[in-house]
Amino acid sequence: MSGNVKLSVGGRILNRVSGGNLLLLLLRRWDARVALAILTLLALSGIAPGLFVGPLQTATTAEAAPLLPPSGVHLFGTDDLGRDLLNLTVHGARISLVVGALSAVITLLLGGGIGMIAGYRGGRADALLMRIADTFLILPTFVLALILAPILRELIGDQTEILGIRTTLLTIVAVIGITSWSSTARIVRSQTLSLRERTFVERARLVGLSPMRIIARHIFPNIRTVLVANGIVVIAGSILTESTLSFIGLGDPFQPSWGTILGNAQSAAAPSLGAWWFIMAPGGAILFTVIACTIVGNAIDELLDRDVRVRR
Amino acid sequence: MKLRGWLLGRVGGALATILMVLLLNFVLFRLMPGSPDRALARNPRVSAEAIAAARVRWGLDKPLFPDQLVAYVGATLSGDFGYSVKYGGREVTSVIGEKIAPTLLIVGLGEIIALAAGIALGAWTGWRRGKFGDRVGTLSALILYSMPYFWLGMLLVTLFATTLGWLPTSGISTPGGPGGVAGIVDLLRHAALPIATIALGLIGQYAILLRSSVAEALREGYVLTARAKGLRDDRILRGHILPNALLPTVTLAALNAGYVIGGALTVEIVFSWPGLGLLTQEALQSRDYPVLQGIFLLLAISVVVANLLADLLYSRLDPRVRHGAAR
Numbered sequence: 001m002s003g004n005v006k007l008s009v010g011g012r013i014l015n016r017v018s019g020g021n022l023l024l025l026l027l028r029r030w031d032a033r034v035a036l037a038i039l040t041l042l043a044l045s046g047i048a049p050g051l052f053v054g055p056l057q058t059a060t061t062a063e064a065a066p067l068l069p070p071s072g073v074h075l076f077g078t079d080d081l082g083r084d085l086l087n088l089t090v091h092g093a094r095i096s097l098v099v100g101a102l103s104a105v106i107t108l109l110l111g112g113g114i115g116m117i118a119g120y121r122g123g124r125a126d127a128l129l130m131r132i133a134d135t136f137l138i139l140p141t142f143v144l145a146l147i148l149a150p151i152l153r154e155l156i157g158d159q160t161e162i163l164g165i166r167t168t169l170l171t172i173v174a175v176i177g178i179t180s181w182s183s184t185a186r187i188v189r190s191q192t193l194s195l196r197e198r199t200f201v202e203r204a205r206l207v208g209l210s211p212m213r214i215i216a217r218h219i220f221p222n223i224r225t226v227l228v229a230n231g232i233v234v235i236a237g238s239i240l241t242e243s244t245l246s247f248i249g250l251g252d253p254f255q256p257s258w259g260t261i262l263g264n265a266q267s268a269a270a271p272s273l274g275a276w277w278f279i280m281a282p283g284g285a286i287l288f289t290v291i292a293c294t295i296v297g298n299a300i301d302e303l304l305d306r307d308v309r310v311r312r
Numbered sequence: 313m314k315l316r317g318w319l320l321g322r323v324g325g326a327l328a329t330i331l332m333v334l335l336l337n338f339v340l341f342r343l344m345p346g347s348p349d350r351a352l353a354r355n356p357r358v359s360a361e362a363i364a365a366a367r368v369r370w371g372l373d374k375p376l377f378p379d380q381l382v383a384y385v386g387a388t389l390s391g392d393f394g395y396s397v398k399y400g401g402r403e404v405t406s407v408i409g410e411k412i413a414p415t416l417l418i419v420g421l422g423e424i425i426a427l428a429a430g431i432a433l434g435a436w437t438g439w440r441r442g443k444f445g446d447r448v449g450t451l452s453a454l455i456l457y458s459m460p461y462f463w464l465g466m467l468l469v470t471l472f473a474t475t476l477g478w479l480p481t482s483g484i485s486t487p488g489g490p491g492g493v494a495g496i497v498d499l500l501r502h503a504a505l506p507i508a509t510i511a512l513g514l515i516g517q518y519a520i521l522l523r524s525s526v527a528e529a530l531r532e533g534y535v536l537t538a539r540a541k542g543l544r545d546d547r548i549l550r551g552h553i554l555p556n557a558l559l560p561t562v563t564l565a566a567l568n569a570g571y572v573i574g575g576a577l578t579v580e581i582v583f584s585w586p587g588l589g590l591l592t593q594e595a596l597q598s599r600d601y602p603v604l605q606g607i608f609l610l611l612a613i614s615v616v617v618a619n620l621l622a623d624l625l626y627s628r629l630d631p632r633v634r635h636g637a638a639r
Contacts, residue, residue, distance in 0.1 A: 131328065131332075132332070134329070135329050135332050135333070137567070138329070138567060138569075138570055138615055138616065138619050139333065139570050139612050139615060140569075140570035140571070140573045140574055140608070140611045140612060140615055141570065141574075142570075142571070142573075142574030142575075142577070143573070143574060143577070143592070143604075143607060143608045143611055143612075144336075144608060146592060146596060146604065147340060147601070147604045147605060147608055148340070150596065150599060151340065151343050151601075155343065236458075240458075240460055243460055244460055244461075244462065244574070244575075244578055247460070247462050247578060247581075248577075248578065248581065248592075248593055248596065249593065249596065249597065250596070259460075262460075262462065262463060262466070265466065266462075266466065266581065266582060270466070270470075271466045271467075271469035271470045271473075271474060271481065271582070272469060272473065272474050272481040272482070273474070274470060274474040274475055275470075276467075276470045279463065279466045279467060279470060283459075283460070283463040283466070283467070286459075286460060286463065287455070287458055287459055287463075290458035291454060291455065291458045294454060294457075294458060295454075
């Protein structure tokens with residue numbers, strides 16, 4: 001906790017593995033290849049869902065009978081309103097992935113910023129910031145998110161769109177960011193602590209660079225890779241949190257995510273009607289995304305570990 | 313002396329966290345759209361004088377700090393969590409109070425089963441690391457870990473309740489069901505699937521963590537010594553590896569309590585289990601903020617206490633912790 005922890009943090013200092021390099025290294029592993037292929041496929045359907053399944057079906061445009069099991073016409077079956085579940089799930093990819101990715105960006109910005117400031121400043125600022133981070137780490141932040149989302153929505157208003165994303169979803173993005181930055185902050189802080197003692201940072205200090213410049217020029221480039229590795233895990237966590245919030249009913253019915261579809265399935269009593277297909281498609285999509293992210297995250301971690309070991 | 317200082321530090325830390333939660337709750341309370349002066353101000357037929365009178369009545373004319381904050385903390389500490397909007401002005405404490413036991417039942421049993429099974433699975437896969445059994449075990453742990461709790465619950469209902477008809481689909485008891493021993497059996501039959509969902513959702517992360525600590529411990533010198541002494545495998549695992557490898561899992565179980573509760577809330581929704589989770593959803597739908605805040609405060613305090621207990625347990629199990637921390 002205190003500032004006298006020097007290189008004993010066991011922090012890995014990584015600067016050799018850069019973006020393109022990392023991708024090439026990842027593609028050498030078969031598990032990462034499969035995971036990246038799944039993520040690419042999901043991302044493609046998120047970018048252009050219309051290309052694959054046409055426009056999003058609504059209660060008025062749905063033509064099929066309700067709760068049809070999977071068949072040649074409806075590969076994944078239909079929901080209680082007769083909407084095609086393949087259509088809903090592919091369109092859900094866009095919402096789930098965009099909300100997940102945006103939340104991850106906010107989480108990384110908050111966590112990275114706080115972690116770097118705490119680690120570089122040390123002393124009281126560090127102690128206070130890490131105290132707050134620890135509080136967020138153990139609190140039931142999910143319950144906090146449940147309270148914050150409707151409050152934020154009430155304050156912002158939920159009838160508008162920003163860049164094609166409805167503000168209901170943006171409140172979810174904000175809430176996930178606010179409640180999940182702490183583990184990133186901890187990781188980044190421990191990296192920063194060990195970087196701070198390195199000669200190149202000391203030299204920058206001697207030359208008279210301001211703390212902000214040192215953080216931007218010398219600390220940040222060296223923790224970028226750590227942020228990427230953490231970012232993948234954060235995306236998976238954000239997608240899970242988003243799906244849970246939407247399942248409970250905080251999603252947007254006009255822009256349904258996978259969690260919203262599962263929430264619909266629950267209110268339509270799909271489990272007790274035996275309509276397994278209503279549950280399978282959106283839930284399977286969440287599962288595949290999270291597993292793929294976890295595998296890629298683990299692979300990056302192992303690569304970085306090896307990278308450090310080789311150079312030692 | 314050292315130990316006492318360490319203890320005081322831990323308890324002080326826990327108190328500081330609870331204070332921070334109260335502060336957070338206070339800020340939320342002020343942001344809340346349901347706050348009386350805000351709600352009144354939106355109504356054009358309420359005069360400015362009436363609003364001012366209401367503000368005085370609610371103490372909102374006083375400065376936020378320290379008056380309002382002190383009043384809030386004082387009321388909360390004396391057990392006054394405010395009144396529920398949905399349940400006709402009943403006290404929040406009584407609305408929440410009756411939902412605690414059902415939640416505690418499924419979360420507690422689920423957590424115990426998950427710890428036992430997760431430790432067994434983790435020790436087994438860690439011992440066989442790199443072999444076929446390890447691959448299968450680790451993959452299953454990863455899959456369980458990546459599933460949203462509520463989805464797992466929905467799958468279990470579809471399979472075991474609807475399709476196979478072994479267990480009831482929802483609720484806590486059969487309406488008009490039997491009392492006595494038969495009533496308890498009925499309760500357990502209803503609780504089985506929610507407990508299984510929570511346990512399965514948790515096993516994954518405990519197993520993954522224990523596997524890596526066992527695998528790490530296997531490389532230690534004392535394991536080699538134990539082998540050289542000719543100890544049997546299960547004695548090495550039980551007597552030498554597990555006591556060391558269990559520590560991170562104990563911490564994770566405590567650190568995770570907040571996360572587990574979040575997941576358990578959604579499980580209750582799937583099974584219409586009348587606990588805090590179902591209450592949360594109802595409160596959310598009717599924007600019953602006092603109840604939501606009460607639930608958050610209750611869960612936050614429980615989690616902080618759980619962490620404190622885990623810290624104490626940890627220091628009993630591993631003397632290095634308290635000596636290292638007091639140095």
